[in-house]
Amino acid sequence: MNKRQFVQQREPVWQHFQRLVRKLGRISVRKIPSRDVNEYSRLFREISNDLATVRSRGWGTELENYLNHLVSRGHGTFYTAPPGQLREVLGFLTSGFPRLLRANIWYFVTACVLFFGSGAMSWIVIQNEPELANRIIPESQLSGAKQMYAKRKPGEESGQNGGFGEQRTLMAGFYIYNNVGIALSCFARGVLLGVGTVYTLLFNGIYIGAVAGYVVTQADAERFLSFVIGHGSFELTAIAVAGMGGLMMGATLLHPGPRTRLQALRERGIDAVKIGIGAAVMLVIAALIEGFWSPANIPAVVKYIVGTLLWGVVILYLAVAGRGQ
Protein backbone atom coordinates (compact mmCIF):
# COMPACT_ATOMS: atom_id res chain seq x y z
CA MET A 1 0.00 0.00 0.00
CA ASN A 2 1.39 3.42 -0.80
CA LYS A 3 0.80 6.66 1.01
CA ARG A 4 -1.96 7.80 -1.27
CA GLN A 5 -4.04 4.66 -0.89
CA PHE A 6 -3.34 4.64 2.84
CA VAL A 7 -4.65 8.18 3.26
CA GLN A 8 -7.67 7.50 1.09
CA GLN A 9 -8.53 4.39 3.04
CA ARG A 10 -7.96 5.78 6.54
CA GLU A 11 -9.22 9.32 6.18
CA PRO A 12 -12.88 8.55 7.02
CA VAL A 13 -11.71 6.82 10.21
CA TRP A 14 -9.64 9.84 11.20
CA GLN A 15 -12.52 12.22 10.58
CA HIS A 16 -14.80 9.99 12.60
CA PHE A 17 -12.33 9.85 15.45
CA GLN A 18 -12.00 13.63 15.43
CA ARG A 19 -15.76 14.01 15.75
CA LEU A 20 -15.83 11.45 18.55
CA VAL A 21 -13.08 13.24 20.52
CA ARG A 22 -14.92 16.52 20.19
CA LYS A 23 -18.16 14.89 21.32
CA LEU A 24 -16.61 13.16 24.33
CA GLY A 25 -14.88 16.39 25.34
CA ARG A 26 -18.21 18.14 25.61
CA ILE A 27 -20.14 15.74 27.82
CA SER A 28 -19.46 14.58 31.35
CA VAL A 29 -17.62 11.30 31.81
CA ARG A 30 -20.57 9.62 33.48
CA LYS A 31 -22.91 10.33 30.59
CA ILE A 32 -20.79 8.77 27.86
CA PRO A 33 -22.59 5.72 26.44
CA SER A 34 -20.64 2.46 26.69
CA ARG A 35 -20.91 2.00 22.93
CA ASP A 36 -18.91 5.19 22.41
CA VAL A 37 -16.30 4.13 24.94
CA ASN A 38 -15.72 0.85 23.15
CA GLU A 39 -15.55 2.49 19.78
CA TYR A 40 -13.27 5.20 21.07
CA SER A 41 -10.81 2.81 22.61
CA ARG A 42 -10.67 0.72 19.43
CA LEU A 43 -10.22 3.75 17.17
CA PHE A 44 -7.60 5.24 19.47
CA ARG A 45 -5.42 2.17 19.15
CA GLU A 46 -6.01 2.00 15.41
CA ILE A 47 -4.90 5.59 14.99
CA SER A 48 -1.88 5.06 17.24
CA ASN A 49 -1.01 2.27 14.86
CA ASP A 50 -1.52 4.54 11.84
CA LEU A 51 0.87 7.05 13.35
CA ALA A 52 3.50 4.38 13.88
CA THR A 53 3.02 3.25 10.28
CA VAL A 54 3.44 6.74 8.88
CA ARG A 55 6.57 7.25 10.96
CA SER A 56 8.23 4.00 10.05
CA ARG A 57 7.63 4.52 6.33
CA GLY A 58 8.74 8.13 6.37
CA TRP A 59 5.56 9.39 4.75
CA GLY A 60 6.19 13.02 5.43
CA THR A 61 6.06 15.35 8.39
CA GLU A 62 2.74 16.94 7.52
CA LEU A 63 0.82 13.69 7.68
CA GLU A 64 2.81 12.72 10.74
CA ASN A 65 1.98 16.02 12.47
CA TYR A 66 -1.67 15.56 11.68
CA LEU A 67 -1.80 12.09 13.16
CA ASN A 68 0.39 13.16 16.09
CA HIS A 69 -2.12 15.89 16.84
CA LEU A 70 -4.99 13.42 16.58
CA VAL A 71 -3.36 10.86 18.87
CA SER A 72 -2.32 13.48 21.42
CA ARG A 73 -5.87 14.80 21.58
CA GLY A 74 -7.11 11.27 21.98
CA HIS A 75 -4.47 10.61 24.62
CA GLY A 76 -5.61 13.68 26.53
CA THR A 77 -9.24 12.61 26.41
CA PHE A 78 -8.46 9.01 27.31
CA TYR A 79 -6.23 9.72 30.30
CA THR A 80 -8.06 12.79 31.55
CA ALA A 81 -8.35 13.36 35.29
CA PRO A 82 -11.77 12.60 36.77
CA PRO A 83 -13.72 15.80 37.35
CA GLY A 84 -13.53 17.29 40.83
CA GLN A 85 -16.46 16.65 43.12
CA LEU A 86 -17.81 18.44 46.14
CA ARG A 87 -17.54 15.19 48.08
CA GLU A 88 -13.79 15.09 47.48
CA VAL A 89 -13.39 18.65 48.73
CA LEU A 90 -15.30 17.82 51.90
CA GLY A 91 -13.34 14.59 52.29
CA PHE A 92 -10.11 16.50 52.03
CA LEU A 93 -11.13 19.01 54.67
CA THR A 94 -12.66 16.53 57.12
CA SER A 95 -10.03 13.80 56.96
CA GLY A 96 -7.42 14.12 54.21
CA PHE A 97 -5.84 17.33 55.40
CA PRO A 98 -5.47 16.49 59.13
CA ARG A 99 -4.20 13.04 58.26
CA LEU A 100 -1.60 14.44 55.93
CA LEU A 101 -0.57 16.88 58.64
CA ARG A 102 -0.19 14.08 61.19
CA ALA A 103 1.80 12.00 58.72
CA ASN A 104 4.32 14.83 58.51
CA ILE A 105 3.99 15.94 62.13
CA TRP A 106 7.65 16.88 62.63
CA TYR A 107 7.52 19.56 59.98
CA PHE A 108 4.53 21.01 61.83
CA VAL A 109 6.41 20.86 65.14
CA THR A 110 9.39 22.61 63.55
CA ALA A 111 7.20 25.35 62.10
CA CYS A 112 5.45 25.77 65.47
CA VAL A 113 8.78 26.07 67.28
CA LEU A 114 9.96 28.70 64.80
CA PHE A 115 6.75 30.71 64.87
CA PHE A 116 5.42 30.35 68.43
CA GLY A 117 8.92 30.16 69.92
CA SER A 118 10.07 33.42 68.39
CA GLY A 119 6.67 34.97 69.18
CA ALA A 120 6.82 33.97 72.85
CA MET A 121 10.37 35.23 73.16
CA SER A 122 9.66 38.64 71.73
CA TRP A 123 6.45 38.88 73.79
CA ILE A 124 8.35 38.20 77.01
CA VAL A 125 11.15 40.60 76.10
CA ILE A 126 8.82 43.44 75.12
CA GLN A 127 6.54 42.94 78.11
CA ASN A 128 9.52 43.34 80.41
CA GLU A 129 11.01 46.26 78.54
CA PRO A 130 8.31 47.97 76.44
CA GLU A 131 10.67 50.71 75.27
CA LEU A 132 12.41 48.13 73.09
CA ALA A 133 9.28 47.80 70.95
CA ASN A 134 10.21 50.60 68.59
CA ARG A 135 13.30 48.64 67.61
CA ILE A 136 10.96 46.11 65.98
CA ILE A 137 7.87 48.07 65.03
CA PRO A 138 7.73 51.59 63.56
CA GLU A 139 6.56 54.27 65.99
CA SER A 140 3.46 55.15 63.97
CA GLN A 141 2.18 51.57 64.05
CA LEU A 142 2.84 51.34 67.77
CA SER A 143 0.73 54.38 68.52
CA GLY A 144 -1.97 53.04 66.21
CA ALA A 145 -2.05 49.77 68.12
CA LYS A 146 -2.10 51.64 71.41
CA GLN A 147 -5.11 53.68 70.30
CA MET A 148 -6.96 50.67 68.95
CA TYR A 149 -6.84 48.81 72.23
CA ALA A 150 -6.89 51.88 74.51
CA LYS A 151 -8.78 51.61 77.79
CA ARG A 152 -12.41 52.45 77.19
CA LYS A 153 -13.76 55.58 78.84
CA PRO A 154 -17.20 55.22 80.36
CA GLY A 155 -19.94 55.88 77.81
CA GLU A 156 -17.66 55.34 74.82
CA GLU A 157 -18.79 51.74 74.33
CA SER A 158 -22.06 52.30 72.52
CA GLY A 159 -20.85 55.17 70.35
CA GLN A 160 -17.87 53.32 68.98
CA ASN A 161 -19.71 50.12 68.44
CA GLY A 162 -21.87 51.47 65.64
CA GLY A 163 -18.80 52.46 63.61
CA PHE A 164 -17.10 49.18 64.24
CA GLY A 165 -20.12 47.22 63.05
CA GLU A 166 -20.02 49.02 59.73
CA GLN A 167 -16.37 48.25 59.31
CA ARG A 168 -16.63 44.55 60.00
CA THR A 169 -17.08 43.47 56.39
CA LEU A 170 -14.21 45.66 55.33
CA MET A 171 -11.96 44.20 58.01
CA ALA A 172 -12.92 40.59 57.15
CA GLY A 173 -12.08 41.33 53.52
CA PHE A 174 -8.79 42.88 54.53
CA TYR A 175 -7.86 39.88 56.68
CA ILE A 176 -8.55 37.52 53.80
CA TYR A 177 -6.53 39.62 51.39
CA ASN A 178 -3.63 40.20 53.75
CA ASN A 179 -3.34 37.15 55.98
CA VAL A 180 -4.16 34.45 53.46
CA GLY A 181 -1.81 36.12 51.03
CA ILE A 182 1.00 36.11 53.60
CA ALA A 183 0.38 32.45 54.41
CA LEU A 184 0.38 31.42 50.75
CA SER A 185 3.60 33.25 49.99
CA CYS A 186 5.10 31.80 53.18
CA PHE A 187 4.28 28.41 51.69
CA ALA A 188 5.44 29.24 48.16
CA ARG A 189 8.80 30.64 49.20
CA GLY A 190 9.61 27.34 50.86
CA VAL A 191 10.58 26.08 47.44
CA LEU A 192 13.69 28.28 47.66
CA LEU A 193 15.37 25.77 49.99
CA GLY A 194 13.01 26.75 52.81
CA VAL A 195 14.76 30.08 53.41
CA GLY A 196 11.74 32.22 52.57
CA THR A 197 9.51 30.17 54.84
CA VAL A 198 11.82 30.31 57.84
CA TYR A 199 12.19 34.05 57.33
CA THR A 200 8.42 34.63 57.11
CA LEU A 201 7.76 32.48 60.20
CA LEU A 202 10.40 34.23 62.30
CA PHE A 203 9.43 37.69 61.07
CA ASN A 204 5.74 37.22 61.82
CA GLY A 205 6.45 35.47 65.13
CA ILE A 206 8.66 38.30 66.38
CA TYR A 207 6.33 40.99 65.07
CA ILE A 208 3.13 39.54 66.49
CA GLY A 209 4.86 38.78 69.82
CA ALA A 210 6.15 42.34 70.04
CA VAL A 211 2.73 43.84 69.32
CA ALA A 212 1.19 41.60 71.97
CA GLY A 213 3.83 42.46 74.57
CA TYR A 214 3.55 46.17 73.85
CA VAL A 215 -0.24 46.35 73.86
CA VAL A 216 -0.56 44.24 77.03
CA THR A 217 1.67 46.63 78.97
CA GLN A 218 0.75 49.95 77.34
CA ALA A 219 -2.97 49.54 76.59
CA ASP A 220 -5.99 47.60 77.76
CA ALA A 221 -4.74 44.02 78.10
CA GLU A 222 -8.18 42.51 78.58
CA ARG A 223 -9.58 44.24 75.53
CA PHE A 224 -6.67 43.00 73.40
CA LEU A 225 -6.62 39.43 74.67
CA SER A 226 -10.39 38.98 74.42
CA PHE A 227 -10.19 40.30 70.88
CA VAL A 228 -7.36 38.03 69.86
CA ILE A 229 -8.23 34.74 71.53
CA GLY A 230 -11.17 33.89 69.27
CA HIS A 231 -9.57 33.98 65.85
CA GLY A 232 -6.04 33.36 67.16
CA SER A 233 -6.79 29.65 67.33
CA PHE A 234 -7.30 29.38 63.59
CA GLU A 235 -5.04 32.21 62.49
CA LEU A 236 -1.86 31.42 64.40
CA THR A 237 -2.12 27.68 63.84
CA ALA A 238 -2.72 28.25 60.13
CA ILE A 239 0.42 30.35 59.78
CA ALA A 240 2.40 27.50 61.32
CA VAL A 241 0.64 25.05 58.97
CA ALA A 242 1.49 27.15 55.91
CA GLY A 243 5.07 27.29 57.12
CA MET A 244 5.00 23.52 57.48
CA GLY A 245 4.09 23.18 53.80
CA GLY A 246 6.99 25.41 52.83
CA LEU A 247 9.37 23.49 55.09
CA MET A 248 8.30 20.21 53.47
CA MET A 249 9.42 21.53 50.09
CA GLY A 250 12.58 23.10 51.45
CA ALA A 251 13.56 19.98 53.38
CA THR A 252 13.01 17.69 50.43
CA LEU A 253 15.35 19.84 48.35
CA LEU A 254 18.00 19.84 51.09
CA HIS A 255 17.63 16.15 51.94
CA PRO A 256 16.42 14.44 48.79
CA GLY A 257 17.44 10.95 49.93
CA PRO A 258 18.19 8.42 47.19
CA ARG A 259 16.77 10.68 44.44
CA THR A 260 17.83 13.76 42.58
CA ARG A 261 16.65 16.98 44.17
CA LEU A 262 14.22 17.70 41.37
CA GLN A 263 12.73 14.21 41.55
CA ALA A 264 12.33 14.60 45.29
CA LEU A 265 10.54 17.92 44.77
CA ARG A 266 8.25 16.29 42.22
CA GLU A 267 7.31 13.57 44.68
CA ARG A 268 6.66 15.84 47.66
CA GLY A 269 5.20 18.84 45.84
CA ILE A 270 1.58 17.74 45.77
CA ASP A 271 1.56 16.79 49.47
CA ALA A 272 3.06 20.16 50.35
CA VAL A 273 0.51 22.13 48.35
CA LYS A 274 -2.34 20.25 50.03
CA ILE A 275 -0.99 21.45 53.38
CA GLY A 276 -0.74 24.99 51.98
CA ILE A 277 -4.36 24.95 50.79
CA GLY A 278 -5.47 23.57 54.16
CA ALA A 279 -3.78 26.55 55.80
CA ALA A 280 -5.52 28.94 53.40
CA VAL A 281 -8.93 27.48 54.27
CA MET A 282 -8.18 27.80 57.99
CA LEU A 283 -7.19 31.43 57.48
CA VAL A 284 -10.43 32.24 55.67
CA ILE A 285 -12.31 30.87 58.70
CA ALA A 286 -10.04 32.93 60.94
CA ALA A 287 -10.72 36.08 58.91
CA LEU A 288 -14.47 35.61 59.27
CA ILE A 289 -14.13 35.14 63.04
CA GLU A 290 -11.78 38.10 63.27
CA GLY A 291 -14.04 40.32 61.22
CA PHE A 292 -17.40 39.48 62.74
CA TRP A 293 -17.00 37.77 66.13
CA SER A 294 -13.85 39.18 67.73
CA PRO A 295 -14.84 42.91 67.66
CA ALA A 296 -18.42 42.18 68.76
CA ASN A 297 -19.62 43.94 71.88
CA ILE A 298 -19.79 40.87 74.12
CA PRO A 299 -18.48 40.51 77.71
CA ALA A 300 -14.83 39.48 77.80
CA VAL A 301 -15.59 36.36 79.83
CA VAL A 302 -17.80 34.97 77.07
CA LYS A 303 -15.08 35.69 74.53
CA TYR A 304 -12.51 33.88 76.64
CA ILE A 305 -14.76 30.82 76.94
CA VAL A 306 -15.59 30.76 73.23
CA GLY A 307 -11.95 31.42 72.35
CA THR A 308 -10.77 28.51 74.50
CA LEU A 309 -13.39 26.30 72.89
CA LEU A 310 -12.16 27.33 69.43
CA TRP A 311 -8.59 26.44 70.38
CA GLY A 312 -9.93 23.06 71.52
CA VAL A 313 -11.75 22.64 68.21
CA VAL A 314 -8.59 23.38 66.20
CA ILE A 315 -6.42 21.05 68.25
CA LEU A 316 -9.01 18.28 68.20
CA TYR A 317 -9.51 18.73 64.45
CA LEU A 318 -5.83 18.44 63.68
CA ALA A 319 -5.22 15.63 66.17
CA VAL A 320 -8.28 13.42 65.69
CA ALA A 321 -10.17 14.12 62.43
CA GLY A 322 -9.90 11.27 59.95
CA ARG A 323 -8.43 8.78 62.38
CA GLY A 324 -9.42 5.13 62.05
CA GLN A 325 -10.47 5.25 58.43
Place this chain on the structure above:
Amino acid sequence: MSELFLQTRTSSSSDRVSAARTDERGSTTVSLALQIETPENVVLNYQLAGPAVRITAYIIDFLVRCGLLVAISIFLIVVGISISPYASMGAFLVFMFLLNWGYYIFCEGLFRGKTIGKHAMGLRVIQEQGYPLTFWSAVLRNLLREADALPGLFTGVGFGVYGVGFCSMFLTRNLQRVGDIAARTVVITERSVILPREPIILEKIQPLPHTEIGSYVPPPHFLSMIEQFLGRRFVLTHGRGHGLAGILAGSLAKRLEFRGDRNLVEQYPMAFLARVYVTFLHYQEDKEDEEHPDRLSPGIRRRHLMTTGELA
Protein backbone atom coordinates in the same frame (compact mmCIF):
# COMPACT_ATOMS: atom_id res chain seq x y z
CA MET B 1 9.92 28.40 15.05
CA SER B 2 11.12 24.82 15.05
CA GLU B 3 13.28 25.48 12.02
CA LEU B 4 15.52 27.59 14.21
CA PHE B 5 16.35 24.60 16.33
CA LEU B 6 17.92 21.35 15.37
CA GLN B 7 15.69 18.55 16.45
CA THR B 8 17.01 15.51 18.18
CA ARG B 9 15.38 12.52 19.77
CA THR B 10 14.69 12.89 23.43
CA SER B 11 12.94 10.75 25.96
CA SER B 12 10.81 12.16 28.71
CA SER B 13 11.32 9.28 31.09
CA SER B 14 14.95 10.05 31.80
CA ASP B 15 15.65 12.93 34.11
CA ARG B 16 18.60 14.85 32.77
CA VAL B 17 18.47 18.48 33.70
CA SER B 18 19.46 20.60 30.75
CA ALA B 19 17.75 22.14 27.78
CA ALA B 20 20.90 21.47 25.85
CA ARG B 21 21.28 17.85 24.89
CA THR B 22 23.70 15.70 23.03
CA ASP B 23 22.74 13.90 19.83
CA GLU B 24 24.18 10.76 18.24
CA ARG B 25 27.04 12.60 16.61
CA GLY B 26 28.10 14.10 19.90
CA SER B 27 27.14 17.68 19.13
CA THR B 28 25.03 19.59 21.59
CA THR B 29 21.79 21.10 20.36
CA VAL B 30 18.94 23.05 21.87
CA SER B 31 15.50 21.77 21.07
CA LEU B 32 11.89 22.65 21.70
CA ALA B 33 10.77 19.12 20.91
CA LEU B 34 9.29 17.09 23.71
CA GLN B 35 8.62 13.41 23.20
CA ILE B 36 6.29 11.43 25.38
CA GLU B 37 5.78 7.70 25.12
CA THR B 38 2.18 6.68 25.66
CA PRO B 39 0.99 3.39 27.17
CA GLU B 40 0.07 2.40 23.60
CA ASN B 41 3.81 2.47 22.84
CA VAL B 42 3.43 5.42 20.55
CA VAL B 43 5.83 8.32 20.88
CA LEU B 44 3.97 11.62 20.77
CA ASN B 45 5.74 14.79 19.72
CA TYR B 46 4.97 18.05 21.46
CA GLN B 47 6.37 21.48 20.88
CA LEU B 48 7.47 23.20 24.07
CA ALA B 49 6.63 26.86 24.51
CA GLY B 50 9.63 29.15 24.72
CA PRO B 51 10.04 32.11 27.07
CA ALA B 52 8.93 34.75 24.55
CA VAL B 53 5.44 33.38 23.97
CA ARG B 54 5.03 32.67 27.64
CA ILE B 55 5.88 36.26 28.55
CA THR B 56 3.39 37.49 25.98
CA ALA B 57 0.71 35.21 27.41
CA TYR B 58 1.58 36.44 30.90
CA ILE B 59 1.21 40.06 29.87
CA ILE B 60 -2.13 39.37 28.21
CA ASP B 61 -3.29 37.65 31.39
CA PHE B 62 -2.04 40.58 33.43
CA LEU B 63 -4.04 43.01 31.31
CA VAL B 64 -7.11 40.79 31.63
CA ARG B 65 -6.70 40.76 35.41
CA CYS B 66 -6.32 44.53 35.47
CA GLY B 67 -9.44 44.86 33.31
CA LEU B 68 -11.40 42.61 35.67
CA LEU B 69 -10.19 44.62 38.65
CA VAL B 70 -11.27 47.91 37.05
CA ALA B 71 -14.64 46.46 36.08
CA ILE B 72 -15.32 45.15 39.57
CA SER B 73 -14.15 48.43 41.14
CA ILE B 74 -16.64 50.41 39.09
CA PHE B 75 -19.38 47.97 40.00
CA LEU B 76 -18.50 48.07 43.70
CA ILE B 77 -18.22 51.87 43.77
CA VAL B 78 -21.74 52.10 42.40
CA VAL B 79 -22.97 49.53 44.92
CA GLY B 80 -20.93 51.14 47.72
CA ILE B 81 -22.44 54.59 47.18
CA SER B 82 -25.97 53.26 47.25
CA ILE B 83 -25.68 50.56 49.96
CA SER B 84 -22.59 50.25 52.16
CA PRO B 85 -19.13 51.60 51.40
CA TYR B 86 -17.41 49.35 53.94
CA ALA B 87 -19.02 46.17 52.66
CA SER B 88 -18.07 46.97 49.09
CA MET B 89 -14.49 47.75 50.11
CA GLY B 90 -14.34 44.42 51.91
CA ALA B 91 -15.69 42.69 48.82
CA PHE B 92 -13.10 44.52 46.72
CA LEU B 93 -10.25 43.21 48.87
CA VAL B 94 -11.61 39.65 48.72
CA PHE B 95 -11.88 39.99 44.97
CA MET B 96 -8.34 41.27 44.70
CA PHE B 97 -7.13 38.32 46.73
CA LEU B 98 -9.00 35.90 44.47
CA LEU B 99 -7.61 37.60 41.38
CA ASN B 100 -4.02 37.48 42.66
CA TRP B 101 -4.02 33.92 43.89
CA GLY B 102 -6.97 32.29 42.15
CA TYR B 103 -7.08 33.57 38.57
CA TYR B 104 -4.59 31.08 37.18
CA ILE B 105 -5.82 28.17 39.29
CA PHE B 106 -9.39 28.88 38.25
CA CYS B 107 -8.62 29.27 34.54
CA GLU B 108 -6.19 26.37 34.24
CA GLY B 109 -8.39 24.11 36.34
CA LEU B 110 -11.50 24.93 34.35
CA PHE B 111 -10.20 25.26 30.79
CA ARG B 112 -7.91 22.22 30.84
CA GLY B 113 -4.60 23.99 31.29
CA LYS B 114 -5.41 27.23 29.49
CA THR B 115 -5.79 30.78 30.66
CA ILE B 116 -7.08 33.59 28.47
CA GLY B 117 -3.54 34.69 27.63
CA LYS B 118 -2.39 31.14 26.97
CA HIS B 119 -5.38 30.59 24.71
CA ALA B 120 -4.54 33.72 22.76
CA MET B 121 -0.96 32.52 22.28
CA GLY B 122 -1.96 28.91 21.58
CA LEU B 123 -0.35 27.53 24.73
CA ARG B 124 -1.53 24.81 27.06
CA VAL B 125 -0.27 23.33 30.30
CA ILE B 126 -0.12 19.54 30.38
CA GLN B 127 1.39 17.00 32.72
CA GLU B 128 4.87 15.75 31.87
CA GLN B 129 3.36 12.38 31.05
CA GLY B 130 1.17 13.95 28.38
CA TYR B 131 -2.21 13.84 30.04
CA PRO B 132 -4.28 16.90 30.94
CA LEU B 133 -3.45 19.08 33.90
CA THR B 134 -4.85 17.77 37.19
CA PHE B 135 -6.40 20.02 39.80
CA TRP B 136 -3.68 19.73 42.45
CA SER B 137 -0.96 20.31 39.86
CA ALA B 138 -2.74 23.47 38.73
CA VAL B 139 -2.88 24.66 42.34
CA LEU B 140 0.76 23.86 43.03
CA ARG B 141 2.24 25.38 39.89
CA ASN B 142 0.30 28.58 40.40
CA LEU B 143 0.98 28.98 44.12
CA LEU B 144 4.67 28.56 43.41
CA ARG B 145 4.31 31.42 40.95
CA GLU B 146 5.03 33.55 44.01
CA ALA B 147 8.52 32.03 44.29
CA ASP B 148 9.07 32.08 40.51
CA ALA B 149 8.05 35.72 40.26
CA LEU B 150 10.85 36.81 42.60
CA PRO B 151 12.16 39.44 42.58
CA GLY B 152 8.59 40.70 42.66
CA LEU B 153 7.74 44.20 41.55
CA PHE B 154 4.41 45.74 42.51
CA THR B 155 3.42 42.54 44.26
CA GLY B 156 0.21 44.18 45.39
CA VAL B 157 -1.20 43.75 41.90
CA GLY B 158 0.53 40.43 41.34
CA PHE B 159 3.17 41.40 38.81
CA GLY B 160 6.60 39.83 38.99
CA VAL B 161 9.91 39.93 37.17
CA TYR B 162 10.17 36.10 37.20
CA GLY B 163 13.93 36.05 37.74
CA VAL B 164 13.81 32.68 39.50
CA GLY B 165 11.40 31.35 36.89
CA PHE B 166 13.64 32.31 33.98
CA CYS B 167 16.76 30.84 35.56
CA SER B 168 14.86 27.64 36.18
CA MET B 169 13.51 27.57 32.61
CA PHE B 170 16.96 27.91 31.11
CA LEU B 171 18.43 25.25 33.39
CA THR B 172 15.82 22.56 32.85
CA ARG B 173 15.47 20.53 29.69
CA ASN B 174 11.76 21.06 29.27
CA LEU B 175 11.78 24.81 29.94
CA GLN B 176 10.06 24.42 33.28
CA ARG B 177 9.89 27.05 35.96
CA VAL B 178 10.08 25.92 39.59
CA GLY B 179 6.32 25.55 39.84
CA ASP B 180 6.32 23.38 36.72
CA ILE B 181 9.01 21.12 38.13
CA ALA B 182 7.20 20.58 41.41
CA ALA B 183 3.83 20.03 39.75
CA ARG B 184 5.32 17.89 36.93
CA THR B 185 3.87 20.06 34.20
CA VAL B 186 5.13 21.47 30.91
CA VAL B 187 3.79 24.29 28.76
CA ILE B 188 3.37 23.32 25.12
CA THR B 189 2.46 25.12 21.93
CA GLU B 190 -0.69 23.84 20.34
CA ARG B 191 -1.34 24.29 16.68
CA SER B 192 -4.47 23.39 14.88
CA VAL B 193 -3.45 20.84 12.31
CA ILE B 194 -5.44 19.81 9.25
CA LEU B 195 -5.02 16.78 7.06
CA PRO B 196 -2.60 17.73 4.27
CA ARG B 197 -4.17 17.82 0.82
CA GLU B 198 -2.73 16.21 -2.26
CA PRO B 199 -0.25 18.72 -3.64
CA ILE B 200 -0.99 18.12 -7.32
CA ILE B 201 -3.72 16.65 -9.42
CA LEU B 202 -2.13 13.33 -10.17
CA GLU B 203 -4.40 12.35 -13.05
CA LYS B 204 -3.19 15.25 -15.17
CA ILE B 205 0.48 14.34 -14.94
CA GLN B 206 2.12 11.89 -17.28
CA PRO B 207 4.53 9.39 -15.73
CA LEU B 208 7.99 9.31 -17.31
CA PRO B 209 8.21 6.65 -20.04
CA HIS B 210 10.13 3.55 -18.89
CA THR B 211 12.44 3.79 -21.85
CA GLU B 212 13.82 7.12 -20.70
CA ILE B 213 14.98 6.13 -17.22
CA GLY B 214 17.42 3.62 -15.78
CA SER B 215 16.94 1.14 -13.01
CA TYR B 216 17.22 3.43 -9.98
CA VAL B 217 14.17 3.57 -7.75
CA PRO B 218 13.93 6.43 -5.25
CA PRO B 219 13.12 5.21 -1.73
CA PRO B 220 9.66 6.03 -0.32
CA HIS B 221 10.86 8.78 2.02
CA PHE B 222 12.50 10.48 -0.96
CA LEU B 223 9.18 10.47 -2.78
CA SER B 224 7.39 11.92 0.21
CA MET B 225 10.00 14.63 0.36
CA ILE B 226 9.15 15.54 -3.24
CA GLU B 227 5.49 15.46 -2.35
CA GLN B 228 6.00 17.80 0.59
CA PHE B 229 8.11 20.11 -1.48
CA LEU B 230 5.42 20.32 -4.13
CA GLY B 231 2.79 20.79 -1.45
CA ARG B 232 4.62 23.79 -0.04
CA ARG B 233 5.75 25.29 -3.34
CA PHE B 234 3.46 28.31 -2.90
CA VAL B 235 5.46 29.36 0.14
CA LEU B 236 8.42 30.17 -2.08
CA THR B 237 8.65 32.76 -4.82
CA HIS B 238 8.60 31.40 -8.34
CA GLY B 239 12.30 32.02 -8.98
CA ARG B 240 13.45 30.66 -5.65
CA GLY B 241 11.24 27.58 -5.90
CA HIS B 242 12.53 26.76 -9.34
CA GLY B 243 16.09 27.37 -8.25
CA LEU B 244 15.75 24.89 -5.39
CA ALA B 245 13.85 22.38 -7.47
CA GLY B 246 16.50 22.68 -10.20
CA ILE B 247 19.24 21.39 -7.89
CA LEU B 248 17.15 18.39 -6.88
CA ALA B 249 15.93 17.74 -10.40
CA GLY B 250 19.47 17.86 -11.82
CA SER B 251 20.92 15.31 -9.45
CA LEU B 252 17.80 13.17 -9.62
CA ALA B 253 18.01 13.09 -13.44
CA LYS B 254 21.59 11.90 -13.11
CA ARG B 255 20.68 9.12 -10.69
CA LEU B 256 17.79 8.05 -12.90
CA GLU B 257 19.99 8.12 -15.98
CA PHE B 258 17.26 10.17 -17.56
CA ARG B 259 17.55 10.09 -21.33
CA GLY B 260 14.54 12.22 -22.27
CA ASP B 261 14.17 15.93 -22.95
CA ARG B 262 16.93 17.88 -21.06
CA ASN B 263 14.75 20.94 -21.46
CA LEU B 264 12.24 19.44 -19.06
CA VAL B 265 14.87 19.12 -16.32
CA GLU B 266 16.40 22.52 -16.83
CA GLN B 267 13.40 24.70 -17.69
CA TYR B 268 10.63 23.01 -15.72
CA PRO B 269 12.30 21.28 -12.76
CA MET B 270 9.10 21.26 -10.74
CA ALA B 271 7.19 19.56 -13.50
CA PHE B 272 10.01 17.04 -13.76
CA LEU B 273 9.84 16.32 -10.03
CA ALA B 274 6.08 15.90 -10.24
CA ARG B 275 6.48 13.42 -13.12
CA VAL B 276 9.10 11.44 -11.19
CA TYR B 277 6.73 11.35 -8.25
CA VAL B 278 3.85 10.05 -10.36
CA THR B 279 6.05 7.48 -12.08
CA PHE B 280 7.18 5.80 -8.90
CA LEU B 281 3.89 6.25 -7.08
CA HIS B 282 2.46 3.45 -9.18
CA TYR B 283 5.70 1.56 -9.32
CA GLN B 284 5.71 1.22 -5.55
CA GLU B 285 2.32 -0.44 -5.58
CA ASP B 286 3.49 -3.05 -8.08
CA LYS B 287 6.55 -3.80 -6.04
CA GLU B 288 4.75 -4.36 -2.77
CA ASP B 289 2.22 -6.68 -4.30
CA GLU B 290 5.02 -9.11 -5.07
CA GLU B 291 6.18 -10.72 -1.88
CA HIS B 292 9.13 -12.69 -3.17
CA PRO B 293 11.87 -10.89 -5.04
CA ASP B 294 12.92 -14.18 -6.68
CA ARG B 295 9.80 -14.23 -8.78
CA LEU B 296 10.46 -10.80 -10.27
CA SER B 297 11.95 -10.32 -13.68
CA PRO B 298 15.74 -9.77 -13.58
CA GLY B 299 15.49 -6.02 -14.25
CA ILE B 300 12.94 -5.40 -11.55
CA ARG B 301 14.79 -7.68 -9.17
CA ARG B 302 17.88 -5.58 -9.63
CA ARG B 303 15.89 -2.46 -8.78
CA HIS B 304 14.47 -4.18 -5.75
CA LEU B 305 17.86 -5.17 -4.44
CA MET B 306 19.13 -1.68 -4.99
CA THR B 307 16.33 -0.17 -2.91
CA THR B 308 16.88 -2.62 -0.09
CA GLY B 309 20.55 -1.82 -0.16
CA GLU B 310 21.93 -5.28 -0.89
CA LEU B 311 23.44 -4.09 -4.11
CA ALA B 312 25.13 -0.81 -3.62
